[in-house]
Amino acid sequence: MNFRNLIPYKNNFFFGRANTAIWMLAKYIKTKYIKPTIILPSSMCVSPANIFFYEKIKTIFVDVNKETGIIDLKKVIKITKNKKNCCLFYVNLFGNFSNEKKLIKKIRENNVFIIQDIAQTFFLPNKKENFEQFFGDVCITSFGYSKIFDHSHGSYIFFDSEKLISF
Numbered sequence: 001m002n003f004r005n006l007i008p009y010k011n012n013f014f015f016g017r018a019n020t021a022i023w024m025l026a027k028y029i030k031t032k033y034i035k036p037t038i039i040l041p042s043s044m045c046v047s048p049a050n051i052f053f054y055e056k057i058k059t060i061f062v063d064v065n066k067e068t069g070i071i072d073l074k075k076v077i078k079i080t081k082n083k084k085n086c087c088l089f090y091v092n093l094f095g096n097f098s099n100e101k102k103l104i105k106k107i108r109e110n111n112v113f114i115i116q117d118i119a120q121t122f123f124l125p126n127k128k129e130n131f132e133q134f135f136g137d138v139c140i141t142s143f144g145y146s147k148i149f150d151h152s153h154g155s156y157i158f159f160d161s162e163k164l165i166s167f
Contacts, residue, residue: 009158018142018155033085073103
């Protein structure tokens with residue numbers, strides 16, 4: 001599968017496990033920010049949350065929208081409005097994409113580093129509307145027994161930043 005046709009980022013890394021990718025991102029966040037905070041959806045898998053906890057990154061859990069399962073972006077905006085060194089772990093659970101582009105734009109205006117986890121998401125290649133759904137500074141996807149397709153239980157992260165390459 002050629003991911004270059006699916007996701008509009010210049011760079012990618014493959015990891016043997018998704019948690020390994022998240023450990024690397026946690027280490028990157030610690031070098032990028034002094035006393036970083038990460039906002040996580042309250043319904044997410046405990047593994048990534050543990051990684052941020054062990055890396056001593058302050059974690060804030062936010063409720064999800066009951067209809068979509070996606071983190072409540074209005075609450076995220078309130079938290080990030082006056083907070084520096086903030087990151088968001090945004091999960092597109094089971095293929096649910098947010099159509100709240102205005103809220104995502106407000107979060108961006110607050111200089112939030114966004115990790116977009118497209119967990120369990122299936123998308124069609126080369127469709128402009130699919131490209132608009134990817135907005136994270138880093139986009140992560142994983143494969144395994146509980147996912148839509150399996151690829152050795154590994155994970156890809158996609159990104160544009162050259163700083164992440166040199167990290």
